[in-house]
Amino acid sequence: MEKAQASMEYLLLLAAMLFFFSLLLPLLQKSYALTFFAVDVGNAKNFARELQTKANELSFLSDGSAIALKAKPIESWLIKAEGSELLITVKSSSLQREKVFTAELPNAVFFPETAIEGETVFFLKKEGNTVLLEN
Numbered sequence: 255m256e257k258a259q260a261s262m263e264y265l266l267l268l269a270a271m272l273f274f275f276s277l278l279l280p281l282l283q284k285s286y287a288l289t290f291f292a293v294d295v296g297n298a299k300n301f302a303r304e305l306q307t308k309a310n311e312l313s314f315l316s317d318g319s320a321i322a323l324k325a326k327p328i329e330s331w332l333i334k335a336e337g338s339e340l341l342i343t344v345k346s347s348s349l350q351r352e353k354v355f356t357a358e359l360p361n362a363v364f365f366p367e368t369a370i371e372g373e374t375v376f377f378l379k380k381e382g383n384t385v386l387l388e389n
Contacts, residue, residue: 312380327374338361376389
């Protein structure tokens with residue numbers, strides 16, 4: 255009889271622990287998503303800053319000069335040009351959030367709206383006194 259009572263107590267304790275962890279699971283999932291979004295935002299901010307710096311450096315170099323840059327999104331980035339600004343939008347599908355960064359380039363740039371997922375290499379080239387962006 256004592257063994258049966260001890261087994262029932264352990265089962266109740268196990269059920270209580272499982273219930274407690276089931277309440278924590280949504281909080282852990284949101285924390286996980288927020289952490290990855292924060293890292294992705296940091297990556298985009300660094301990419302925008304590096305792109306702007308390298309484009310300004312390239313504008314002083316001779317024609318034919320080129321620099322390669324790597325973008326490392328964790329989830330999804332949308333990149334598009336508006337005049338001399340390059341807009342980088344970081345999106346999180348699980349959080350339904352987005353954050354936008356801009357990189358000011360030395361001249362107007364034509365760059366079609368591009369969604370990237372995963373590591374992507376971009377090339378900055380100087381041709382005819384203008385800085386071009388290609389991927």
